Amino acid sequence: MDARDELLVLGAGVIGLSCAWRAAQAGWRVTVLDPAPASGASWVAGGMLAPVTEAWPGEEELLALGVESVRRWPGFAAELGQAAGRSPGLRTDGTVVAATGPGDRAELDALAAHLALLGRAVQRLGGRELRRLEPALGPDVRGGLSVPDDLAVDNRALLAALRAACDRAGVAVRTRAAAEVVDDGSRVVRVRCADGPPVAARSVLVAAGARSSALHPALRGLVRPVKGEILRLAVRPGALPPPRRTVRALVDGRPVYAVPRDGGGLVVGATQAENGFDTTVTVAGVRDLLRDAERVLPGIAEYALVESAAGLRPGSPDNLPLVGATGPEGLFVATGHHRNGILLAPVTADAVAALLGGEDVPEPVRAADPARFVLARR
Amino acid sequence: MDARDELLVLGAGVIGLSCAWRAAQAGWRVTVLDPAPASGASWVAGGMLAPVTEAWPGEEELLALGVESVRRWPGFAAELGQAAGRSPGLRTDGTVVAATGPGDRAELDALAAHLALLGRAVQRLGGRELRRLEPALGPDVRGGLSVPDDLAVDNRALLAALRAACDRAGVAVRTRAAAEVVDDGSRVVRVRCADGPPVAARSVLVAAGARSSALHPALRGLVRPVKGEILRLAVRPGALPPPRRTVRALVDGRPVYAVPRDGGGLVVGATQAENGFDTTVTVAGVRDLLRDAERVLPGIAEYALVESAAGLRPGSPDNLPLVGATGPEGLFVATGHHRNGILLAPVTADAVAALLGGEDVPEPVRAADPARFVLARR
Numbered sequence: 001m002d003a004r005d006e007l008l009v010l011g012a013g014v015i016g017l018s019c020a021w022r023a024a025q026a027g028w029r030v031t032v033l034d035p036a037p038a039s040g041a042s043w044v045a046g047g048m049l050a051p052v053t054e055a056w057p058g059e060e061e062l063l064a065l066g067v068e069s070v071r072r073w074p075g076f077a078a079e080l081g082q083a084a085g086r087s088p089g090l091r092t093d094g095t096v097v098a099a100t101g102p103g104d105r106a107e108l109d110a111l112a113a114h115l116a117l118l119g120r121a122v123q124r125l126g127g128r129e130l131r132r133l134e135p136a137l138g139p140d141v142r143g144g145l146s147v148p149d150d151l152a153v154d155n156r157a158l159l160a161a162l163r164a165a166c167d168r169a170g171v172a173v174r175t176r177a178a179a180e181v182v183d184d185g186s187r188v189v190r191v192r193c194a195d196g197p198p199v200a201a202r203s204v205l206v207a208a209g210a211r212s213s214a215l216h217p218a219l220r221g222l223v224r225p226v227k228g229e230i231l232r233l234a235v236r237p238g239a240l241p242p243p244r245r246t247v248r249a250l251v252d253g254r255p256v257y258a259v260p261r262d263g264g265g266l267v268v269g270a271t272q273a274e275n276g277f278d279t280t281v282t283v284a285g286v287r288d289l290l291r292d293a294e295r296v297l298p299g300i301a302e303y304a305l306v307e308s309a310a311g312l313r314p315g316s317p318d319n320l321p322l323v324g325a326t327g328p329e330g331l332f333v334a335t336g337h338h339r340n341g342i343l344l345a346p347v348t349a350d351a352v353a354a355l356l357g358g359e360d361v362p363e364p365v366r367a368a369d370p371a372r373f374v375l376a377r378r
Numbered sequence: 379m380d381a382r383d384e385l386l387v388l389g390a391g392v393i394g395l396s397c398a399w400r401a402a403q404a405g406w407r408v409t410v411l412d413p414a415p416a417s418g419a420s421w422v423a424g425g426m427l428a429p430v431t432e433a434w435p436g437e438e439e440l441l442a443l444g445v446e447s448v449r450r451w452p453g454f455a456a457e458l459g460q461a462a463g464r465s466p467g468l469r470t471d472g473t474v475v476a477a478t479g480p481g482d483r484a485e486l487d488a489l490a491a492h493l494a495l496l497g498r499a500v501q502r503l504g505g506r507e508l509r510r511l512e513p514a515l516g517p518d519v520r521g522g523l524s525v526p527d528d529l530a531v532d533n534r535a536l537l538a539a540l541r542a543a544c545d546r547a548g549v550a551v552r553t554r555a556a557a558e559v560v561d562d563g564s565r566v567v568r569v570r571c572a573d574g575p576p577v578a579a580r581s582v583l584v585a586a587g588a589r590s591s592a593l594h595p596a597l598r599g600l601v602r603p604v605k606g607e608i609l610r611l612a613v614r615p616g617a618l619p620p621p622r623r624t625v626r627a628l629v630d631g632r633p634v635y636a637v638p639r640d641g642g643g644l645v646v647g648a649t650q651a652e653n654g655f656d657t658t659v660t661v662a663g664v665r666d667l668l669r670d671a672e673r674v675l676p677g678i679a680e681y682a683l684v685e686s687a688a689g690l691r692p693g694s695p696d697n698l699p700l701v702g703a704t705g706p707e708g709l710f711v712a713t714g715h716h717r718n719g720i721l722l723a724p725v726t727a728d729a730v731a732a733l734l735g736g737e738d739v740p741e742p743v744r745a746a747d748p749a750r751f752v753l754a755r756r
Contacts, residue, residue, distance in 0.1 A: 233661060236658060236660075280614060280682040281682060281683050281684075282614075282679070282680060282681065282682060282683065283611060283668055283672070283678050283679050283680070283681050283682075283683050284679040284680060285683075286664065286668065286683050287665070287668045287669070287672065287679070290661055290664065290665045290668075291665065294661070294665065300661050301660070301661050301662040301665070302660060302661070302662060303660065303661050304658040304659060304660060304661075305659050305660065305661050305663075305664050305686060308683060308686075
């Protein structure tokens with residue numbers, strides 16, 4: 001192999017590692033740089049794979065992208081599990097969405113109608129029917145939806161599997177702090193680092209999440225940090241068992257979710273705030289999450305509060321990710337996935353592998369081409 | 379020195395270390411055994427030195443003991459700071475007690491009347507007057523008390539100072555797990571350990587907090603674990619400053635406290651539950667503490683939630699500690715301090731030094747003589 005088959009990936013989160021693994025499978029010699037591999041938003045995340053229950057009117061391209069990626073998830077997980085020799089923790093029990101107040105119920109009805117228009121029918125259920133599916137739901141739940149195709153994954157098991165698969169595929173993950181992708185005016189030549197000598201490179205994939213914008217002028221202003229606080233609970237002896245499905249809910253208009261883990265864990269999230277690169281867990285954030293989650297799942301009062309943490313989602317101007325080539329020759333990006341990085345990892349990694357091979361990306365990824373902002377700027 | 383001047387202390391919490399330091403000052407050769415020094419209830423604690431605002435009718439002996447110990451605190455802290463070469467973190471800004479609902483106000487009025495009868499007058503203040511003292515108090519506070527003589531200490535700074543002072547005084551702290559004090563029918567001969575060979579000893583002080591009862595038959599049933607959950611907050615830029623005084627409050631009948639630390643920290647506690655040796659932090663515990671503390675100090679919503687933890691207070695049958703000689707010759711105890719271990723450390727350590735020297739204990743410590751239970755058993 002010559003230098004043209006070497007790829008430098010900046011960022012060892014779920015997106016960076018997924019792309020690195022796929023690129024290595026395609027024959028690239030891949031090195032990943034990250035000052036703290038697998039520790040950012042991917043580590044903090046809830047792990048919902050839930051494009052349908054995440055759908056907002058006006059974001060049809062994101063829905064199509066998410067639906068395509070969740071379709072790829074079971075195959076991706078099976079192949080990854082084989083390659084890694086360990087399970088990435090996919091759960092296929094589906095998702096329910098619960099409404100508490102009458103306004104919440106109306107909002108879910110509107111979401112169901114919107115999805116029906118798009119040809120994605122979901123099942124509407126009353127409170128009693130929902131509780132029959134998930135007895136952990138409390139009496140304040142008035143009704144909601146069942147969405148069996150919205151899945152979930154244990155994000156930390158996924159990270160461990162991706163690292164193992166990368167390792168077996170010959171990907172080198174280096175604990176290095178990339179500071180800037182340097183080009184010679186026409187193509188990428190190296191990556192300057194904050195903690196030592198630069199790394200020569202002709203092909204670089206920026207997958208640094210919320211910190212991507214600083215890495216090349218072509219990305220300036222396109223990715224911003226969106227803080228999210230999240231709690232990890234664990235069932236205790238004598239407490240009610242956790243739900244089997246992912247539970248999303250609206251509580252007096254506030255969204256909250258609870259994603260079960262194997263072994264009695266439950267991940268409760270997530271707040272949303274734009275406050276720069278601050279990752280402090282606040283009293284208000286924890287209070288809101290606990291209050292709203294208890295309204296929906298009262299049995300968690302007796303659970304252990306094991307961890308509280310905050311991560312920075314990489315927000316883009318239009319909530320679609322940035323996946324494609326941009327700026328100088330040899331610069332690729334896979335970032336701006338906002339709340340959907342884990343969901344979109346399979347389709348993003350497949351798209352990056354296609355791009356590197358000079359092929360077309362999967363159809364729904366075309367809307368994520370960073371060129372949309374380059375054109376807008378001109 | 380011969381073996382008679384050797385003392386083995388079981389437990390390296392605030393009580394064990396304070397007694398070890400005082401004993402070393404009195405000429406004893408002291409070894410402290412603890413499987414995890416300075417990590418138990420003393421580490422988790424809030425650090426209130428608040429006998430007056432803790433006073434309950436019917437517990438006059440405990441109040442007298444606490445008042446005597448808080449009187450000793452400034453001298454103890456000064457001497458300890460000198461000996462350790464570092465500050466033990468005493469704060470002398472005093473305490474306010476806040477009432478929210480009308481029932482809470484009535485309860486504080488009853489406490490004030492009770493204290494007046496005992497000759498310990500406290501100042502009763504309306505809501506506006508209290509807020510003038512502590513602007514961090516929110517509008518739900520209807521009134522309360524000011525108690526300037528109830529102090530506070532940074533329990534972790536205290537532990538660090540005690541360890542340094544012990545070290546300088548020649549006390550050896552060993553990471554060992556004592557399992558049982560063994561006697562020959564008339565006097566102590568050794569301590570059996572769970573993690574290695576026994577340690578010969580003719581004088582043993584049991585200061586193992588909630589785990590004391592298992593260490594000798596004479597203590598059986600006298601000390602039980604009383605779990606307490608507690609949160610550590612920190613002010614953030616732009617948030618309202620924390621109170622200067624310790625704030626205790628009743629919120630719809632539930633007690634809550636917030637103890638400020640130098641540097642913008644605030645310790646919020648504490649739940650109370652009897653559930654064996656469980657130290658899980660629960661959703662319900664955190665939710666209650668945050669809700670009640672925010673009612674009193676609304677500005678903490680924007681604070682960082684830095685830590686949540688649970689400790690085991692050593693409860694005694696009558697809420698008075700056990701300080702004195704008991705069982706076979708050479709066995710001393712300093713345990714059962716329940717919510718008051720840090721408050722009572724100075725007077726307990728002075729009492730233990732007196733006992734070891736064959737002198738009388740300070741007058742208010744006589745009520746803590748473990749003989750009261752030996753007599754009751756016969």
